Amino acid sequence: MIKLRSVAPYDFALSLNAMLSRQPGQRAGETRLRIPAMMDGSPAIIEVTPDESGSGLQARCRPESDAEKVGALVEWVLFAELDLSPFYRLATRDSRLHPIMMRMHGLKPMRPASLFEMAVIAVTEQQVSLASAHHVRDRLIRRFGQPVEDVWVFPEPAVLAGASLEVLRSVGLTRQKADYIHNLSLRVESGELNLDALKSMSDAEAKETIVGLRGFGAWSADYILLRGLARPDSVPTGDIAIRDVVGKYLGDGLRTSSAGVEQLLEPFRPYRGLLAFYLLVYRRLEHTDAVKRDQSHGDHTK
8 A cells, every 4th residue: 555645735535526526427425536547568547545544645556566656646646746725825815715715625636647648638628518528538548548447548649649530530539639639649659749848847838838739729738737737827718617617706707708817817826727726616516515405405395
């Protein structure tokens, strides 16, 4: 069993269910994170759970693999190094945000296991609903990934680079998106593109690099910085969901414009993206709580 490190405050259960709430059909109240990944060249599954004390986290890899590598991957996914304290000091100065910060206390975003996976996620989610993108991505993973227990490891760049556009399209991708993913995979597999180099770049440098890729515009770049790299100040201002929640909780209650997002989030620099993430999760959980209340009310009236 591998002991994990994380900067407090951190609420693992809240962060896990916030991540799962983006996926259709996921049940609430999950207590373990399962990460399918290639370890030492073979498909493996890493299971993350609270430790026996309940105050820390532990990980188990099946089959067993190098503990240091497993720990580093899990801590990357969990964004374990993020210190939320300065963000809370800034956000709680705004009375509108105080109840949201209390409800979301200890929430950290979870990153995909690799930046290649994140880049493919960004392509699949361009101009479609989350549910539609998830369906296509699930078919892509099952078609090209490697199975481990009851899940699949995300496809390697070499596998997607070796697939024809017609085969890629068979999972539900448009021709354009199939071309973007194929081109990305070829560049990563050939070594021309090192996505891990983004980790050491500034936000501006990383965004410039991503926008230079075929099929990746400003929205995709900001999305990858926010969700894939978990850069706390990066925010895709044109994203409709973000325009909705920023307008709802910080504006006049209605969807705002991209310029409105920039204006309303400006006081929260350098945590504008993290705040947008909190607002998105808060709205999803608020909706889930409302559904539960309605169901409970219906049970009592039967």
